[in-house]
Amino acid sequence: MSKAPFFLILCLLAACASPAPQFLGASRHDITLDGIDFVVFLKDDRAEVVRMGYLRRAERARVPPLMIRVAEQVSGCTVAGPAGGLYRSPSLPGDTGEARFQLDC
Template identity: 55%
Template sequence: MTRSLLLLAMLILAGCASPAPGFIGAPRHDITLDGVDFAVFVKPNEAEVIRLGYLRRKDRDRIPGLMMQAAAKASGCDAIPHSMVTRIPGDTGEARITLRC
């Protein structure tokens, strides 16, 4: 029973994405790329990209490139190569990307 409740809680939370404090009030764009859902919060020169849902470890290598694409698509700006910063090195759940508009 406990395992079922934990799974249900994870599924409910997977659809929720709240921006970091610096992005509160920024427009949210929901984007799907290559079957992966993202919530993108856009400010004039920066985007916060949050991957929604669960991915197996072996499927995570492609996510940083998709996050860059999601930031560019949501903002209409160029995502600056190598500008992606994550809170935890190697984390594919959330990233900040610098934009050139």
């Protein structure tokens, strides 16, 4: 496969965000905060936040607090901590691409 079609497919996939199976049926909210695009999926008292786009390693440190802010801004609730149980994130702690939160409404 030549590099051009592969790059195009990669760009198209990078623009997509779909919820984890636990968040199917959740409401979707697109938001930009401090120049970073996020997609927030809200379901009951939980939120899944997906960061969109590419960031260099040096730019990623500011993302986890922004993920909390967008979850709170979109939901109108306070983030009580990471989502647990069935909604727990499979990502490693500190992942800047995806996070799941328990909300206190």
